[in-house]
Amino acid sequence: MTATAAPAVGRPAVPRWVWVLPPVAFILVAVGYPLVGIVSRTFTDKAERPAGLATWESTLTDDAVLSALGTTVQVAALSTAGCLVAGTFLALVLAFVPFPGSGGVVRLIEAVVSFPSFLIPLALGVLLGPVGVANAVLGPLGMSTGSFTSSLWGVVLAEIAFYTPFVVRPVLASLRQFPADQVNVASSLGAGPLRIVGRVILPSALPALAAAGSLTFLLTLNEFGIVLFTGAKDVITLPMLIYTRSIVGQDFASAAVLATVQLVISVGVYVLYRLLVRKGAR
Template sequence: MTATTCTARTGAAVTAPAAAPARSRTVPAWVWALPPVALLALAFLYPLALVVQQSFTPDEGGLSLDPYAEVFASASFRDALTTTVWLALGSTAGCLVLGFVLALVIAFVPFPGGKAVARFVDVFLSFPSFLITLALLFIYGSVGMANGLWTGATGAADGPFHFLTTPWGVLLAEITYFTPFVMRPLLAAFSQLDTSQLEVASSLGAGPARIIRRVILPEALPALAAGGSLVLVMCLNEFGIVLFTGAKGVTTLPMLVYSKAILESDYAAACVVAVVNIAISVGLYSLYRVVSRRAGA
């Protein structure tokens, strides 16, 4: 006799199964995104909107394109734009070459203290840019160590090292400061490289130059692109290095913003230059994102 029949005959009530617990209501993802977006809008987007609005507001009031026309027609803006672009491109090229060579030495050439040098690269990234510029001034400045040694050895009244106040001095300072920003992603990429590939290439008779060109460089291209794009954008917006070198003939877009706003009190022109600088930086970043996405990086 089955249990169902027994239950029916005795008239016992059948206990219903327990109801499933109610599903907890999950908070939509966009709700969690509201606080950081609101903070970003308050701290960055709102001041940026004020800068853009001020760039269309001449001294007479109202909204007009006259500030843009005046700035674009000035020779100082064209010179600053040219100087900014060539300094950024030259610094990026120098950082890529020097950073690649130094990262190769640290990663693949065994020498005492290699790990300490790699850690120092991480520490170097935290240094402010003006600190590196001051160090170069102590070495190559007008009263620096190099000129002091020269005058002490030759008895001359002045030393030969005065390039820090020229565009070449700014270029040297930017390459010195921004090279670790290229080395850090390269060292991370080299740490993931399979060393067996190097051993196989070497056993097949490939020399060091061929191994670098055929094995190491293809693996390092994404890291080079990431570090180079970062350095390019940072060089376009660098202010402290140009200011602390005292290069009077070197005016970049950030320096032009400073001179227009602080020295000339022409806030509309300063905002125009700032908007142009922002547009160039955002455009380069967008171009990097598109290229890296298409390349599968």
């Protein structure tokens, strides 16, 4: 005969849904309440009086807002494209061109992610700024970098330098799983390096590239510190405009509208990013 297990004696089991309540309550208080406050502020005017959709209409038809939206998308798209090109090249080199110290290079690239974003424009300013090293060398030759660091392309270069590691890591992980036999077979059939990369290697890394590109676009879309520290007065993005209207102009109603628009765009890009990650994991 087999002994039957005695019924457990003690406190009754706590329902599983009870453990969900604390994190849900925290999210509602820390995230939900501020979001509701921001959205409700969009239906008031600058003096906090009810205004219906008037603030939305005046804000979204403002030429400065439309220009900032276009600049935001332009900077994010250019930065993402640059990160994809630079990150893919670095990942290919690290995965298929072994050299001493490659592991240290990977660690160095990863370390950049831990830096505050404003360090990159400061470093570029020291190197390429009006009183930087490059101007000190090129000045006597009658050449100058001018105000490159405070231009749109200066902002894009700074964002590429900071966000490229977000492309390198997932693409490198994908390439390291690529069968080396396929490269050897393509090479034995007479395919050159560029054809092997374009026809054999990169197609297998497309899900990782798509996910990395979506994440980079999301991050650059919301970047504020790099744009602020470059001092690019002509590069007004949505985060910069939100800061200017809320802190400088004290127009919190208009800033709330812009913040809501930024939030909707960011959530849409994030959903796309998650779909691409899920597709790549299949």
